[in-house]
Amino acid sequence: MSGIRLASGESAAGEASARGDVIVLIDALRATTTITTALAHGIRAVIPVAKVEDCIGELTAGERGGQKLPGVDLDNSPRSFLSDSHRGKRLTITTTNGTRCLEAAATHPMAIVLLGAFVNLTATARAAERIAAHYGKDITMLAAGRLKEDAVEDNLTAELMAEVIRSGEPAAPSDIHLKTFLEGGSGRNLLNLGLREDIDFCARLDEFDLVPVYRNGKCRPLAADEPPLHGFPG
Numbered sequence: 001m002s003g004i005r006l007a008s009g010e011s012a013a014g015e016a017s018a019r020g021d022v023i024v025l026i027d028a029l030r031a032t033t034t035i036t037t038a039l040a041h042g043i044r045a046v047i048p049v050a051k052v053e054d055c056i057g058e059l060t061a062g063e064r065g066g067q068k069l070p071g072v073d074l075d076n077s078p079r080s081f082l083s084d085s086h087r088g089k090r091l092t093i094t095t096t097n098g099t100r101c102l103e104a105a106a107t108h109p110m111a112i113v114l115l116g117a118f119v120n121l122t123a124t125a126r127a128a129e130r131i132a133a134h135y136g137k138d139i140t141m142l143a144a145g146r147l148k149e150d151a152v153e154d155n156l157t158a159e160l161m162a163e164v165i166r167s168g169e170p171a172a173p174s175d176i177h178l179k180t181f182l183e184g185g186s187g188r189n190l191l192n193l194g195l196r197e198d199i200d201f202c203a204r205l206d207e208f209d210l211v212p213v214y215r216n217g218k219c220r221p222l223a224a225d226e227p228p229l230h231g232f233p234g
Contacts, residue, residue, distance in 0.1 A: 002022075002129070002132035002133060002136075002137060002138050002139050003138040003139070004138070004139045004140075004141065004162045004165060004166075005021070005138065005139070005140045005141065006140075006141050006143070006155075006158050006159065006162060007140050007141070007142050007143070008142070008143040008144075008145045008150050008154070008155070009101070009143075009144070009145050009148065010100055010101050010104045010148075011104075012140075012142060013025070013101045013102075013104035013105040013142055014104045014105075014107055016105060016111065016140035016142060017104065017105050017106065017107040017108040017111040018107070018108050018111075019108075019111075019138065019140075020108055020110035020111050020137060021111060021112075021137055021138050021139060021140045022111075022112045022114065022128050022131050022132045022135070022137045022138070022139045022140070023105045023111055023112065023113045023114070023139075023140045023142050024114045024115075024116040024124055024125075024128050024139065024140070024141050024142060024158070024161060025098070025101055025102055025105055025113060025114070025115055025116065025142050025144060025214075026115075026116045026117060026141065026142060026143050026144060026154045026157045026158055026161075027095070027097060027098030027101070027117075027144035027151075027154060028117045028118050028151075028153045028154055028157050028181070028202055029151070029153050029154075029181065029184075029186040029187060029190065029198075029199065029202050030076050030077065030078060030095075030190075030198060030202055031048075031076060031093070031095040031097070031098025031099065031102075031144070032098060032115040032116060032117040032144075032212075033078045033117040033118070033119050033201070033202045034061070034076050034077065034078040034080075034081065034093070035048070035093065035115055035212055035219050036078075036115060036117055036119055036120050036208055036210060036211075036212055037078035037079075037081045037082065037119065037208070038078075038081040038086070038091055039210055039212055039219065039220070039221050040081075040208045040210045040221075041081045041082060041083070041084060041086070041087065042084055042086065042087030042088060043059075043081065043086055043087070043088075043089060043090070043091045044088055044089065044090060045090050045091070045218045045219065045220055046090075046091045046092075046093060046212070046218065046219040046220075047090060047091065047092040047093070047217060047218050047219075048092075048093055048094070048095075048098070048099040048102050048103070048214070048219065049092060049093070049094045049099060050094065050099050050100045050103050051094065052064075052069060052094055054092075054094070055069070055072055055092050055093070055094040056092060057090055057091075057092035058089050058090045058091075058092075059073055059074070059086055059089045059090065059091045059092070060072040060073045060074070060091070060092050060093070061073060061074040061075060061076060061080065061091060061092075061093045061094075062075070062076065062093060062094040062095065063075050063076040063094075063095055063096065064096050065096060065189070066096075066186075066189050066190055066193050066195070067193065069094070072094075076093070076095050077195070077198050078119075078198065078201055078202065079197060079198060079201055096146075096147075097144045097145060097146060097147070098144045101142065101144045101145075102115075102214055105142060105214075106214055106215075109233070110233070112131055112135070112137070112213070112229065112232065113213065113214040113215070114127060114128055114131075114211055114212065114213055114214070114222070115211070115212040115213075115214060115219060116128075116141075116157065116158075116161060116211070117157065117202065118153070118156075118157050118177070118181075118202060118203055118204065118205055119201075119202065119204055119205075119206070119207040119208050120206070120207070120208045120209070120210060120211055121157060121160055121161055121164070121171055121205060121206055122164055122170040122171055122206050123206070123208065123209045123210065123211050124161060124211050125160075125161040125162075125164035125165050126164070126165075127211045127222055128161070128165070129165045130227065131226075131227050131229065134227040134228065135227065139165070141158035141159075141161055141162055142158070143155050143157070143158050146184075146185050146186050147185075149185070151184055151185065151186050152180050152183070152184035152185075153180055153181045153184050153186060153187065153202075153203075156177065156180050170206065171205060171206070173205045177203055177205065178199075178200070178203045181199050181202060181203040182199055182203075187199050210222075213226075213229065215229070215231055215232065216231065
């Protein structure tokens with residue numbers, strides 16, 4: 001079995017990338033949940049960008065501090081993508097923490113970056129295990145965190161993904177999971193902004209089987225016949 005590390009933050013993302021790990025980036029409230037949801041509802045590709053000024057394109061979404069940025073089409077709510085009204089479009093997105101960590105994770109060309117969240121937890125864990133075994137790599141479960149501090153919902157998701165790999169069993173739902181999402185700093189911030197429904201959605205376990213993979217600046221769904229990864233050396 002591949003080695004599994006639990007890590008957090010942008011600097012750890014760069015370290016995991018330098019090792020060439022299979023990196024599972026987790027920003028459960030809300031970036032990786034939103035990207036997964038968007039791809040599951042027909043967005044053809046997601047372009048994450050760290051800088052606000054780079055958030056331009058056919059369809060745009062962005063937030064800072066949980067609030068929608070001026071000049072973009074949508075905020076960072078996964079519920080914005082539950083209809084098929086954006087099907088076939090390319091989405092450019094920028095968020096407070098997740099998109100910066102994503103860029104850092106993809107610095108080294110031999111790193112493989114998947115996007116995980118509570119909503120695709122079991123599928124992501126199994127994809128990471130499969131890809132790591134194929135390429136002979138270790139896995140880093142990378143919690144994005146919040147404002148350079150740990151985010152309890154990201155840590156919870158990372159720990160449960162690691163347990164899925166170790167045990168071979170899917171995660172089991174628990175009332176404690178939603179409580180964790182609600183009581184962390186990110187959850188409290190979203191509650192203050194009147195976004196309880198976003199928290200409830202992000203805390204749904206295994207809502208999707210889809211696993212986004214980030215390569216060459218964009219996120220796409222991992223295909224059923226991968227690995228080997230399309231467009232990945234070796």
